[in-house]
Amino acid sequence: MNTPTFELQTESLIETIREFQVSNPGVQTSALVYGVAYPELYRELRQWLGQDVSSQRLSLIFDASSEDHCNQYGPYVVRISATTAQPSSLLTRLAQCCVDDYRAVSFLFSQLAFDDIVAGLRERLDVICDDRSEWQMKFFDTRSLSVLDRALSSEQHEQYFGLAKEWWHIDRYGALNKIRCTDTAVDQYRGPLQLNEAQTAAFVEACLPDSILHVLQLTDDDLVAAFDARTRYRICEESIANAPDDERNSAVLLADRVRSDLLNALDPEEKACR
Structure with missing residues (x-):
């Protein structure tokens, strides 16, 4: 993403958040x-906001720090105070991170106290499938939010997203998605989240394009690098969607299919060099 586009998208996100804050x-x-996505950011925020966690502005969902405690790989929540003047430096920094890596940051707007938001998110980690296998729901990776939004039943959706009035994230194509939730002052959700076979399949299907692209980055990195992230994902997603059943059950066949479609999408001059 070039600098002018990045700055425009960041400014637009900040303005949209501030408008929502004023209206609510x-x-x-x-x-x-x-x-x-940003291993050093947690330490940066701790220094910025102060070491005293009693300020209730920064809290880990769970700890996944490096051995030297310099990097934090786990998810955490940051409270952003609304300001009446210019956007806060904190909001600006987090909006930049959100635009720069769509996986990294989502925004929750809730009536709940900060501690209740953190506790509610921890409650939503556990998942049990029909076959009794147990998952951890990575709702902190925004790629999971889109699947949750469309795969849950109406009742599950109301309960699972019930800790917020709205939950925003940027998708991999740069669009701002707003999940409208139940506007309540009390979070009544109790885990674990139970997924049926079809819902489990929806998450498995959603992982396929990223998995195949990862394989191709190991075997055909120059081909994958010929496209920007959004374009190569779109090609991969469409290729998998059009694959027959016998190919969909084989990672090798899917990778071959996507490789072929990426080659066909190259400019003629680049294609001639391969």
Whole structure:
């Protein structure tokens, strides 16, 4: 993403958040950050906000720090105070992270107290599938939010997203998605989240494009690098969607299919060099 586009998207996100804050004065703004995308950010925020966690502005969902404690790979929540003047430096920093890596940051707008938001998110980690296998729901990776939004039943959706009035994230194509939730002052959700076979399959299907692209980055890195992230994902997603059943059950066949479609999408001059 070039600098002017990045700056425009960041400014647009900040302005949209501030407009929502003004229109909803009783709602608290929090950012949910996935540490894997920005391992050094947690330490930066601790220094910025102060070491005293009693300030209730920064809290880990769970700890996944490096051995030297310099990097934090786990998810955490940051409370963002609404300001009446210019956007806060904290909001600006987190909005930049959100635009720069769509996986990394989502924004929750909730009536709940900060501690209740943190506790509610921890409650939503555990998942049990029909076959009794247990998962951890990585809702802090925004790629999971889109699947949750469309895969849950109406009742599950109301319960699972019930800790917020709205939950925002940027998708991999740069669009701001707003999940509208139940506007309640009490979070009544109790885990674990139970997924049926079809819902489990929806998450498995959603992982396929990223998994195949990872394989191709190991075997055909120059081909994958010929496309920007959004373009190569779109090609991969469409290729998998059009694959027959016998290919969909084989990672090798899917990788071959996507490789072929990527080659076909190259400019003629680049294609001639391969």
